[in-house]
Amino acid sequence: MSKIILAIDSSIDCCSVAVYKNKYIYSLSEKCKKKHTSQILPMIQETLLKANTEFKKLDYISFAKGPGNFTSIRIAASIAQSLSFSLKIPLISISTLAIMAEKAWRKYKQKQILVLINAKKTEVYWGQYIRNKESIWIGEHTESLMKKKIIIEKINNLKKKWTLVGNESQLIQVKNFLHINNTKIFSPNAKDIIPFALLTIKNKKLFSLEENSINYLYDKF
Known part of the structure; x- marks a missing residue:
């Protein structure tokens, strides 16, 4: 039976959600300028409904860890981390x-x-x-x-x-x-998180808490 993966992105001015189930990706993307908090949770619920699944059936949570807008990245990270903890399922973060x-x-x-x-x-x-x-x-x-x-x-x-x-x-x-x-x-899309998550799961290289932290870059040049 294929694993069910929820992917979330809110890195910049768009929010997107994807659910991988039975080798198919259900997704939703919307512009979210300064409305990430109010839009992302209903989008997750709607995408789960499209996939005919629910939180308790999820096997993995994945999210875009940045770089990007400081506040909006933290929204996706907080939601993903909370779901991972409450559902007791692995968390996967992707650049x-x-x-x-x-x-x-x-x-x-x-x-x-x-x-x-x-x-x-x-x-x-x-x-x-x-x-x-x-x-x-x-x-x-x-x-x-x-x-x-x-x-x-x-x-x-x-x-x-x-x-x-x-x-x-x-x-x-x-x-x-x-x-x-x-x-x-263009903007990032959560459906493009899924291939990375599948590869991570296949290789059994799930990340530590530190590796799942938000990606804050610093100036190298």
Whole structure:
């Protein structure tokens, strides 16, 4: 019998929920500007209803751990941690930037992804992800909080062609750069957490409490 997984994301201005059941993903996504708290719980209930399941039948909880908006990330993390504790089921956290790379693969079948999420007026969260032959995303070690003025220099120093994705409106300014193959503006989606959760479960590499903590990046550049 296949495991039932609940996935939650509230990293930036959108909320999304997904339930994996019987090899099918039921999902819901909505814009949640400053309304994450009031919207996410009804969305979870609605998605569980769509999947014809309930909390007590869940086997795993997974959530987007950031980087992203400080307050909204904490909402998803708090809900996921509370459900994990009360239901006594494992918790799996996944990088928001990795989730966006997976979305780029799902929608556009791109394997080399640059991810940018707006952080502050002068900074963005940056990640470089490559999907290897085993369909595993490599790149969490590249994640950093970066000054916007350095982005162009970083892109100019890249090799090969990359697809650039993110919620940053400034992406349009670099879409014609030498090493940028394509530019897509979108938000993360909880349904793209599911492949990571399934791989984690398959490999029996469930995370410790520390590894499930929120991903606060610091400035490396």
